[in-house]
Amino acid sequence: MRRLRLNGGASVRQKHAPFARIGSHRHLRPYATLVLAGGYQEAGESGRWHVEPGMVVIHAAGEAHADWFGGRVTELIDFDVPNDLVAGVYRCSDTDAVAKSVLHGERWTESASLIPVPGETDWPDLLAAALRREPALAIGGWAAKHGMRNDTVSRGFALAYGVPPVRYRLGVRIKGAVASLTSGDGQLADIALANGFADQPHMTRALKAAVSSTPGQLRRLNSVQDGTMAEM
Numbered sequence: 001m002r003r004l005r006l007n008g009g010a011s012v013r014q015k016h017a018p019f020a021r022i023g024s025h026r027h028l029r030p031y032a033t034l035v036l037a038g039g040y041q042e043a044g045e046s047g048r049w050h051v052e053p054g055m056v057v058i059h060a061a062g063e064a065h066a067d068w069f070g071g072r073v074t075e076l077i078d079f080d081v082p083n084d085l086v087a088g089v090y091r092c093s094d095t096d097a098v099a100k101s102v103l104h105g106e107r108w109t110e111s112a113s114l115i116p117v118p119g120e121t122d123w124p125d126l127l128a129a130a131l132r133r134e135p136a137l138a139i140g141g142w143a144a145k146h147g148m149r150n151d152t153v154s155r156g157f158a159l160a161y162g163v164p165p166v167r168y169r170l171g172v173r174i175k176g177a178v179a180s181l182t183s184g185d186g187q188l189a190d191i192a193l194a195n196g197f198a199d200q201p202h203m204t205r206a207l208k209a210a211v212s213s214t215p216g217q218l219r220r221l222n223s224v225q226d227g228t229m230a231e232m
Helices: 095-103 123-133 139-145 150-161 165-183 188-194 200-211 215-219
Strands: 002-006 011-016 021-027 031-037 040-044 047-051 055-059 064-069 074-080 088-092 109-116 228-231
Touching: 011 095, 021 165, 031 095, 040 150, 047 055, 047 088, 047 123, 064 165, 074 095, 123 139, 123 150, 123 165, 139 150, 139 165, 150 165, 165 188, 165 200, 165 215, 188 200, 200 215
Parallel strands: none
Antiparallel strands: 002 109, 011 074, 021 064, 021 228, 031 055, 031 074, 040 047, 040 064, 055 088, 088 109
16 A cells, blocks of 8 residues: 655646547656546556546556546546656545645645556556566567467557557657656666667657657656657
């Protein structure tokens, strides 16, 4: 169990129509989503979950995800959080207290206990977890090891995560690079290799395409900010 500490700042209350879909998109800033009503499935670079009322979704800086909403209107609140919270889905012990705090813009308020919610564990989730552990993983090799055809893996993964595994792997690399560049001082070439890129120019091209920023621009950010990127 962990405690949620709220970082004062912008909060946005939203409603989504039944069966709405939000394609894969990337955020530079870390933020959380508190679900008040309805529900949806979220799949992204931290995993895949069925999200219900009373749950809080923590999104890491630089993370991309897609959302598929259920058959009822879904109400939620997005709000800023510190960069040190572990991405994932948590059940919240006091939804009302969190909602009241974030809507009033309270800063650094220790609010509610969060209990981690297990993610999905079908084969697409196993592949996603493998790609998060090893961003240079050969997808064809993973498919062969598990007795699956490449086209079957590509189609099935895209249905579960909203993007094919090749794009998911690239997203994992981008997320890792963003996290490294905004929180550390390592050599750019080392950061590129650690996150599965062939070299520094490869990382630079990928970042410019995904988040419209160079490694130098990301490194100069004191805090991750102003965050929603275009769909991947």
